[in-house]
Amino acid sequence: MASSSPTYCSPFTRAVVNSMRKLYPEVLADKSWDNTGLLLEAPFNPSQHRPRNSVLLAIDLTKAVADEAISRRNSVVVAYHPIIFRGLKSLTLDDPQQTSLLRLAQAGISVYSPHTAIDAAPGGMGDWLCDIVTGCFISKPHELPPAPAEQKPIPQLYTQPTYPQPTGITQSPPQLKHTRKTMHPSQFAPEGCENAGMGRLVTFSESQPLSTIIDHIAAGVGNPGGIPIAIPQGSSVEDIRIRTVGVCPGSGSSVLMKGVSEIPDLMFTGEMSHHEALAAIEQGKVVVSLSHSNTERGYLHAVMKEKLQNALQGEWESVRQEGLKTKKLEMYEDGGCEVDVSKADRDPYGIMIRRI
Template identity: 30%
Template sequence: MYLELALFKSPAHPPEVLAVSLLELTSSMFTRSTNISRRFFRLSCSPSRFNVISNTALKRKPHFLRAASATFNHSSCLYSVLHSSICHPFCTPPFVLSSRPYSHPPSSMDLKTVLEVLEQLAPLSLAESWDNVGLLVEPSKQRPVKTILLTNDLTADVMDEAEGMTCDLIISYHPPLFRPFKRLIQKDWKQQLAIRAIESGVAVFSPHTSWDSVKGGLNDWLIEGVGSGQVLVLSQALCSAHKKHRLEFTARNEEELNNIVKDMRKTENSETFQYNILRTEQEAQHVILNCPSSELTSAVQAISGNATASQTLTITQVQQPPLLGCGQGRHAVLDEPISIAVALQRMKKHLGLPHLRLALGNQKTLDSVVKSVAVCAGSGASVLQGVKADLYITGEMSHHEVLDAVSKGTSVILSEHSNSERGFLTVFKERLSAHLPDSVTVIISQKDKDPLQVM
């Protein structure tokens, strides 16, 4: 069995740092270590020592390396394991076990592989339930992805740009296809874009609110423009694992319970039922059962066959655990309070804009102190509503939403909708490029812009 690590340079910690850390293991753990190149190391080890070595790599701090992979082969069988954290998708796992040997980076990538990278950077499960994210247009003829165009909005001008560079994939932050179509015709401009993408063989992908929610994503980038501070999520994201229900009921004796359990085991997924038994003095057995929501009907049917159990049955949905650092909007208590005027200038620089709209809070001036800030990219009124902060920063709010904030003493900075988002494309370009081979070019659209201009 061998374990092969692909290490990438870091200014502070070169690849040799991790290699030396692994070699700190006793020599009995592996038969030899080969430095294939300055970046790739192969360790040959026994099956019993594989987990010890891989766990040692996992314990290395994330900044020791940008990305890495490992493969192992035993008895002609390939195994694959993925180690990652949805709470920290922008912190690449210390290493990834894969069924594909990475002795050198791939020369090209297919669409499926690129989509897997995008999912790793910002899981689509973090998107809001109302959103339309993911792959929106898929070419009928697959071809290697060589050119990716990043844009905030897919417009006719951006499509011209994409076709001119023979683009293979457009990543449009806002989904160009949002509401269902009953027909594809030339009358509607969004349908025209979909038709052009199909005819040109260009795939279209939209991340939208998954970028907003993910830790280290768009909203974290937006609030960084004001200054450092203690940042909290305004609308916490929850784990996307399958929802579960808890069923509680009472069986008169052990025989009745065994019959109920027997009926449950007749289902195809009987192993998904987990239950605990609490015995009472009268030999009655109070049961607490957990099951996936998809199996709820089967469980209730099995319980309903018993009169005592069905009469005592209660059902509650199990709350999913929060994904720390993920969710919509951000709130920060600044390390160093600043004036509204300073906050305004910082956001102009951060967003790359010469002008911003400002509504001063009641009894506030440009010299008023800002200790806390709440942000939400795009149209953030619904997320910011009711949040206590000295300053709101978002793309757009309605006239009356601004008045509500101002009346409570909160000042508001508006940049126009997409101007609060577009600057993140530069950040994401670097993150995406780090996960792609040199043969794939990532380009930020030059035609993309907010439709509203301050003249």
């Protein structure tokens, strides 16, 4: 009987995984509940039409993102949120998410999910949210795509849903003087990640108007159609001043409100429950909650795309040169690599604005 050929993922995929692990060490992820790392390792067959040396960044691996990756012939999807959280008893076409995974594997596309490793890493999402509230940078303006010709008429009372459209950064306004620290330091931070951990606390040198910080947040995340905010009853935004800001991407109440000596004046996160928000404003605090992934997606455009592109270029060149010594595969002759952000990825929630 003839022996079967060995099964392995593409050398370029290994370069992507190595680059991600160097930028965002997996040991920083909260493994008590999170599921991070290489979640789908697609087999590589050099005799077939191979994917391009390219990576697609997204927050959520939806069907639309999978379609995009397949049409672009990407080698890897780096999906921030893990599409696999719990053990699977089957992998079938009856489940839409599993269908996406099976289609990606068939196309030779792997999936890597870093999640809380990016939250905790120095220069990760936590620090990016600090940069936003302190005015370090703002998003580039973005033009929404025109509505398709076959779209039904807009309802009389409300507009179509709109979604934040972060695309990068422009020249920053003056940075507000501040200090920042990690709220829950990582216990096993590797060398070079000494400030890693969950949540960041910004302390301004002088208290700032809440309206100024709101303007920074809106610009930094792509100017959403509205800013969900909870303030103490009897107060107005114009009168509130903020000295401390706690930031956490995604769902941040457990990070910002538990195990801390004092709750920050303002908590900036993706989502917080009704009762947690009530508890905060009853203590005179403010909550800005933007819908879960709207505190995450802009990081892909503003920071991660360039960081991964730079790291991957060096990593792929090293893998490529080593491969050229032993295996004369066509893919090793291609020294290019590309990192892009998904255009299909978006938060499930949009904002419908009532017409006057």
